[in-house]
Amino acid sequence: MLNFVDSVQEAVAGIKDGSTVMIGGFGNAGQPFELIDALLECGATDLTVVNNNAGQGDQGLALLIKEGRVKKMICSFPRQSDSWHFDAKYKAGEIELELVPQGNLAERIRAAGAGIGGFFTPTGYGTMLAEGKETRFLDGKWQVFETPIHADVALIKALKADGKGNLVYRKTARNFGPIMAAAARQSIVQVSEIVPTGALDPENVVTPGIYVNSIVKVAGSGAGTSTTTEKAA
Amino acid sequence: MSTATTLQTSTTPLGRDELARLVAKDIAPGSFVNLGIGQPTLVSNYLTDEQNITLHTENGMLGMGPAAEGDQIDGDLINAGKIPVTELPGASYFHHADSFAIMRGGHLDICVLGAFQVSATGDLANWHTGAPGAIPAVGGAMDLATGAKDVFVMMTLLTREGASKIVESCTYPITGVGCVTRVYTDKGVFLTGPDGVTVRETFGCTLEELQELVPVPLKAAA
Numbered sequence: 001m002l003n004f005v006d007s008v009q010e011a012v013a014g015i016k017d018g019s020t021v022m023i024g025g026f027g028n029a030g031q032p033f034e035l036i037d038a039l040l041e042c043g044a045t046d047l048t049v050v051n052n053n054a055g056q057g058d059q060g061l062a063l064l065i066k067e068g069r070v071k072k073m074i075c076s077f078p079r080q081s082d083s084w085h086f087d088a089k090y091k092a093g094e095i096e097l098e099l100v101p102q103g104n105l106a107e108r109i110r111a112a113g114a115g116i117g118g119f120f121t122p123t124g125y126g127t128m129l130a131e132g133k134e135t136r137f138l139d140g141k142w143q144v145f146e147t148p149i150h151a152d153v154a155l156i157k158a159l160k161a162d163g164k165g166n167l168v169y170r171k172t173a174r175n176f177g178p179i180m181a182a183a184a185r186q187s188i189v190q191v192s193e194i195v196p197t198g199a200l201d202p203e204n205v206v207t208p209g210i211y212v213n214s215i216v217k218v219a220g221s222g223a224g225t226s227t228t229t230e231k232a233a
Numbered sequence: 234m235s236t237a238t239t240l241q242t243s244t245t246p247l248g249r250d251e252l253a254r255l256v257a258k259d260i261a262p263g264s265f266v267n268l269g270i271g272q273p274t275l276v277s278n279y280l281t282d283e284q285n286i287t288l289h290t291e292n293g294m295l296g297m298g299p300a301a302e303g304d305q306i307d308g309d310l311i312n313a314g315k316i317p318v319t320e321l322p323g324a325s326y327f328h329h330a331d332s333f334a335i336m337r338g339g340h341l342d343i344c345v346l347g348a349f350q351v352s353a354t355g356d357l358a359n360w361h362t363g364a365p366g367a368i369p370a371v372g373g374a375m376d377l378a379t380g381a382k383d384v385f386v387m388m389t390l391l392t393r394e395g396a397s398k399i400v401e402s403c404t405y406p407i408t409g410v411g412c413v414t415r416v417y418t419d420k421g422v423f424l425t426g427p428d429g430v431t432v433r434e435t436f437g438c439t440l441e442e443l444q445e446l447v448p449v450p451l452k453a454a455a
Contacts, residue, residue, distance in 0.1 A: 026292045026329070027315040029308060052329075079370040090368055099369050102291065103333030103376030110330040122379045123337060126410040128361075129371065142410075171326055172292050173309040178328040206328075 002165045003214045004194070008038035011188045011216045015039060015153055020048040022109070022154040022180040023061055027053060030173035032157035032190050034218045036060045039155065045069045050109070050149055052102065052176065054078035054086035065089055074149060076102035101129060104146050106179060112148035113182025113211075120145055154184030158207070161189060163197035165209025174206065181211040188214040240453040246419045246437035252387060254279040256345060256417050259385075264342040265289055265335075267377060270314040272387050273345035287323075289341060291373040293332045296324030313373065333373070336380035344381035346374070348388045348413075350403045353449040355413040355425040357386065358405035371408075378409030390418035390446065397447045399423060399430065420446070424454070 005011045012035060015021065021039070025031030040063055047070050054073045055062030064070055066085040073095060078086050089095040100108065101123050111119060120143035124130040134145040156177045158167040167189060169177055181187040194217050247255065249272060257279035260266060267289045268274050277299065280286045288297040290312040297312060298319035306317040327335075335341060348359040360374045361367065378384055388398055399416060416423040421443055424431040433454045435443055444451050 027311060029292070029311050029315075077370045077372040079368040087368060091366070097368075099371060101371050101375040102329075102373040103337050103380075106329040106333045107337075121337065123375045125379070126356075126407060127375060128406050129375070169326075171307065171309040171320070172290070172294055172311055174326055174328050175293050176329050179330045 002209060002212060005214055005216050008034045008190065008216055008218065009041065011035060011190075011214050012038045012042050012044075012155070014186070015042065015044045017044055018046045019044065019152040020050065020150070022050040022149075022151040022176070022184050024154065024156040024175065024177045024180050025051065025053075025060075026172065026175040027056060028060075029171075030157050030169070030175050030177060031060050032155045033060045035155040035157075035188060035190050035216075036064060040064050040067060040069065046071050048072040048074065050074045050105075050151060050180075052076055052105065053080065054083055054097075056080060057082045058085075062086070065095065068094065070095060072096040072098065074098040074100060074105070076100055076105050099129060105149070106176070108146055108149040109176065109179045109183045111146075112150045113179060116148060118145055118147045149183065151180070151184040152186065154180040154187045156181055156187060156189045158189050158191050160193045160195055160200065161191045161212070161215045162195050162200045162209075165189075165212035165215060166200050166202075166205040167191070167207035167209075167212065168200060168204060169206055178207045178211075181207045186213045187211055188216070190216050190218045192218065192220075239455065240432060240440060241434040242439065243434070243436050248419070249275060250278075252417055252419060255422070256385060256387060257281075257284075259415075260284065260286060260343060262286075265295070265340065267291065267336065267341055267344040267381065269344065269346040269374075269377070271347050273347060274314070276345055276387075289332075289335060290318070291329075291332050291336065291377070293327050293329060294320070294324060295327075295335075296321045298324075333376055333380075336373070336376045339380060339382060341377075341381040343383045343385060344377045345385045345387055346377060348386045348398065348416075349405045350398050350400050351386055351388075351413050351416050351423075351425060352400055352402050353425065353429050354427060355384075355411045356403050357384065357408045357413050358403040359386075360408045361406045363406045374408050378412040383414045384409075384412045386413050386416045388416070388418055390420040399425075399447050399449060401449050423451075
């Protein structure tokens, strides 16, 4: 069922210790900072987090890692110039890493949402990231078996929602939002605007509301604010 | 792509920008292209309007324009290197699974990547040094290497220590098997594939001098 909630705190209140949490965003674009801050505040720990990266700078996912709430990261590109909180935890052996080629990460998330039990892909064949995985020669190429990534919860940032939970995104901030919304058992979405049902052109809806469970409006998280370096109110 | 089939020689090695200009010239009109982070990004400076090239960035866009400056900077509009960019008329946005389907489904004509090493048969190593304690990060490298119709590598031929980066077989962890079709370096352009390495052009050296640097048999383009 779709809920419109009044605060990010209320939106994340049901997230339990030990949950697998997908967090949208590529770098800072589309990263739902306010929902992540609320997750940090609510105290849930022992989390497995699925994101492309492992946090940038001293905000969002990086803080969740710094505070020791993340047991395991599933991501494609953890090491960046400003991933110091992840780097420190990893070197101290305090965080587990499942490194996944970016296209496999996206497709494994998509597979979970689409009810696909696994798929073969040439990506990674012959590399150390495919070690121990089943391979087959299909369609003229060696391919590697990959499994879906499911999640208890997805935290997503979109631009607008309507009364049915239909979502539109903005530019490259869309990234993982649509596939994570489908893959998670519960999708929590922060938007900068809630518009009346019927105000979004059905031809342009990107994520249909069937994939969405909770929507919270976050002031000041609108267009082009992905570079925000301070917490929004 | 360049139609030169016989060995060409110039008198001086190529700088990074000259190499980028050469790669740009070799991209066929109308191509869909992904330029990797770092040196390959320079190629975009030399693509002409007449070539009508569409650039893909794997975070979810076709029709990427030049880097954004001043008021153009928009945190929601970045490239795979997380640099603010611009959109060109006719651009499109899509989610990550669609964006990687563009690569993995064989729809991209060319990707241009940097490399640590390329083997004689086109194995690519560009994602991980394998050094003890190094934190691995792969991003889209394996998808690009495996999915694009042509994989061009841009790199210096030699390491700082003077070792050839074109090798019999890669000592760094590989990104993809037999995926590289062409290697652009400061000292020459190499075509790689199942039949080994062919030299298309040399810059500031002869084929014989190049052969002394590279530990795999080199054939001249005939």
